Amino acid sequence: MAAQTAAPGGVRDVEIAVEQAHLDRVYRRLEEKIHEAEFLMDDAAKRGQVGTPGALAERDAQVFRAGLHLNRLNAEFEDFLFGRIDLLQGKDGKRGADGAFTSLEPADDAVVNDAAKIAEVLHIGRIGVLDADYAPLVIDWRAPAAAPFYRSTPVAPGRVVRRRVIRSKGRRVLGVEDDLLRPELETGLPVVGDGALMAALGQARSHTMRDIVASIQAEQDMVIRAPAASVTEVTGGPGTGKTAVALHRAAYLLYQDRRRYAGGILVVSPTPLLVAYTEGVLPSLGEEGQVAIRAVGSLVDGAEADTYDEPAVARIKGSLRMLKVLRNAARGALEAPQAVKPQQQAALFEDDEDENEAEQRVSRTTLRVVAFGRRLELGEQELSSIRHNVLGGTAPVNLLRPRARKLLLDALWRKAGRRFDDQELAAEERQGFDEDISTEPEFLDFLQAYWPILTPRGVLAALADEKRLGRWARRVLTPPEVRRVARSLRRDGVTVHDVALLDELETLLGPPPRPKKRDADPLDMLTGLDEVTTSADRMGGGRRNRADRLDEERTEYAHVIVDEAQDLTPMQWRMVGRRGRTATWTIVGDPAQSSWTDPDEAAQAREEALGSRPRRRFTLTVNYRNPSEIADLAAKVLQLAMPGMESPRAVRSTGLVPRFAVAGADLGAAVRAEAELLLADVDGTVGVVVAMGRRGQARKWLAGLGERVVALGSLEAKGLEYDATIVVSPAEIADESPAGLRVLYVALTRATQRLTVLSGERDSPDESGVPDLLRD
Numbered sequence: 001m002a003a004q005t006a007a008p009g010g011v012r013d014v015e016i017a018v019e020q021a022h023l024d025r026v027y028r029r030l031e032e033k034i035h036e037a038e039f040l041m042d043d044a045a046k047r048g049q050v051g052t053p054g055a056l057a058e059r060d061a062q063v064f065r066a067g068l069h070l071n072r073l074n075a076e077f078e079d080f081l082f083g084r085i086d087l088l089q090g091k092d093g094k095r096g097a098d099g100a101f102t103s104l105e106p107a108d109d110a111v112v113n114d115a116a117k118i119a120e121v122l123h124i125g126r127i128g129v130l131d132a133d134y135a136p137l138v139i140d141w142r143a144p145a146a147a148p149f150y151r152s153t154p155v156a157p158g159r160v161v162r163r164r165v166i167r168s169k170g171r172r173v174l175g176v177e178d179d180l181l182r183p184e185l186e187t188g189l190p191v192v193g194d195g196a197l198m199a200a201l202g203q204a205r206s207h208t209m210r211d212i213v214a215s216i217q218a219e220q221d222m223v224i225r226a227p228a229a230s231v232t233e234v235t236g237g238p239g240t241g242k243t244a245v246a247l248h249r250a251a252y253l254l255y256q257d258r259r260r261y262a263g264g265i266l267v268v269s270p271t272p273l274l275v276a277y278t279e280g281v282l283p284s285l286g287e288e289g290q291v292a293i294r295a296v297g298s299l300v301d302g303a304e305a306d307t308y309d310e311p312a313v314a315r316i317k318g319s320l321r322m323l324k325v326l327r328n329a330a331r332g333a334l335e336a337p338q339a340v341k342p343q344q345q346a347a348l349f350e351d352d353e354d355e356n357e358a359e360q361r362v363s364r365t366t367l368r369v370v371a372f373g374r375r376l377e378l379g380e381q382e383l384s385s386i387r388h389n390v391l392g393g394t395a396p397v398n399l400l401r402p403r404a405r406k407l408l409l410d411a412l413w414r415k416a417g418r419r420f421d422d423q424e425l426a427a428e429e430r431q432g433f434d435e436d437i438s439t440e441p442e443f444l445d446f447l448q449a450y451w452p453i454l455t456p457r458g459v460l461a462a463l464a465d466e467k468r469l470g471r472w473a474r475r476v477l478t479p480p481e482v483r484r485v486a487r488s489l490r491r492d493g494v495t496v497h498d499v500a501l502l503d504e505l506e507t508l509l510g511p512p513p514r515p516k517k518r519d520a521d522p523l524d525m526l527t528g529l530d531e532v533t534t535s536a537d538r539m540g541g542g543r544r545n546r547a548d549r550l551d552e553e554r555t556e557y558a559h560v561i562v563d564e565a566q567d568l569t570p571m572q573w574r575m576v577g578r579r580g581r582t583a584t585w586t587i588v589g590d591p592a593q594s595s596w597t598d599p600d601e602a603a604q605a606r607e608e609a610l611g612s613r614p615r616r617r618f619t620l621t622v623n624y625r626n627p628s629e630i631a632d633l634a635a636k637v638l639q640l641a642m643p644g645m646e647s648p649r650a651v652r653s654t655g656l657v658p659r660f661a662v663a664g665a666d667l668g669a670a671v672r673a674e675a676e677l678l679l680a681d682v683d684g685t686v687g688v689v690v691a692m693g694r695r696g697q698a699r700k701w702l703a704g705l706g707e708r709v710v711a712l713g714s715l716e717a718k719g720l721e722y723d724a725t726i727v728v729s730p731a732e733i734a735d736e737s738p739a740g741l742r743v744l745y746v747a748l749t750r751a752t753q754r755l756t757v758l759s760g761e762r763d764s765p766d767e768s769g770v771p772d773l774l775r776d
């Protein structure tokens, strides 16, 4: 049998010293590589660009790789080296490119009479390191040889006998946690600790998500390493690691095929809070530049929406019915600009001084020019029929301006009534006419007023006029719906749901004609300067402004990851779909947590966004976040929200049952008192979830309690987690929208340790304080 578990200090210290010796070797080797790199860089600088192109490229690549190691080391990541597996002899004795045996199954004679010899020891870390003889000192966690570290289970151990998670900080090994996968074997291996997963799950939470690279579980690893063909769909209940898995998958895909994903990976997240929470995970995995994490309200350049429409308005704005309304508006805004009020008019058009001025001065109903010594005029009817003719197709409105210009010139030419027998002469005369007229200020001013360049924000602002919206939404929205939407658009600011409308309008309107590019700055042409300026920007000293950077941001990606996919509305699916027309996709979500009211319509839009690409489906079944005491309570709401839906299995139990409290007349005081109790109970964070309408109030209730506690509207709690959570008035949260019970289910599944449910006016608590919605 293996040596003792729950080791006394002696065995633990010996094992830590063993790993320390290995880590020292790794660092010595890295230092050698760094010296090599520095020598190479120095040498390269001395020799300039001498050598064949191939040799120069190879040298540059070496310098680059060495520089990366240098950066990673200087960053002194926690857990640079985090894992080790001790393996039996493989079946065929073949080794892969990284020097490790490739066989997953043990050789027939690897175990004799329950005694086994360890044939191979692999250390797993954030990057791969080879020694001077090309033997692996550290295997990159994403390499095939590292897969058994994650995939082996006691049921299917493969060659792994012991899996060890090593905890280190900088150059110091702090601890080890072992799992024995073949406890029946006599191997002489010491075993320390209670296992890494439980150690990780018990840790206090901060306001940022940690990577799970040291304790990825087998079913999660299957998703992370799934081939990136077409669409990978992952479903799983709360806390099953969907977000964590999605982010690790991004890092894995980049490792697998860096060239392919140079096209960028987009991670779409439901809220800015979740973006901020998850943003650090990829840098901790050594990946940053290629991955953009965006909230669904920040997918359109320049928009950073974090306010929500009331559910009834969100439902209209998110539905596919808006498509027809926006199509009408994109064309209608052009056809009836006289209906636009002056201040809206300015917003409706491209922000261009000259154009606005021109458009205010110039009549749109008559075009007058002088040619061949006479006045030519087009009247309202002719102009309207030309506009109608140009708008006949489906092309984006802003791109139709040249066609409108051409048809105006044609009509003026006909008015001029010139006749020629000689075709060549006629063509020449016509060309001269076009050149003369189209450079006349009167014609240019008229064109800008007649066919102004429309902006998405301008057209959206135009929808705020109830009468006009009523016209564009005829037979699509009911009059009360029109009133609601128009009223919501008259409020300040763009909401999360407006952003998808802006994106749709951008497609319908097409890009404005580009102003001429200024001459390129020769300094920008220097290779490598980009990276320097980007990091300078981040430190606040950048010389490029935000608009410039946004301008350069991608609009299409090589891989799109959608987190909390159950929440995208049909209009949002269209927006996200446009960013991944040729991409492969990973979509993670949980229908039971959907706050969208019409799942069928959303499913149809999702199908449209993904097209006929083949799907590969995975389900995650284990809840790593909530102790069973909290998961069991949440399961009751799940049965109300979606009868028959199965809850994930909680992986641990703490013995701490949720607390039920009832607020008196002063809800704020009760919330504050409960928050104080929890702050004393846990080391990490406390999240207080209230109905969306109480967000501002709740912040005030908690003022001065410190940074560990945060107030959240129920929709903002998506994806986040806290050591302890207070759910304030379940009934209020449930009543807020038709999907309220599912939103309540989300709120109840945020805590890793403690949960308090506080009943308010609308709840009916029993004598133990349990509100009706949470009773059996």
Ligand SMILES: Nc1ncnc2c1ncn2[C@@H]1O[C@H](COP(=O)(O)OP(=O)(O)OP(=O)(O)O)[C@@H](O)[C@H]1O
Pocket (backbone or CB within 6 Å): 197, 200, 201, 210, 211, 212, 215, 216, 217, 220, 236, 237, 238, 239, 240, 241, 242, 243, 244, 245, 590, 593, 624, 625, 718, 719, 720, 721, 749
């Ligand atoms: N293999 C693992 N090792 C350690 N921690 C894990 C593991 N898997 C998940 N976790 C932790 O469990 C918690 C839940 O993970 P995550 O937020 O990714 O779940 P989710 O499925 O996206 O949840 P939700 O649907 O509720 O948003 C996180 O703290 C995560 O770090």
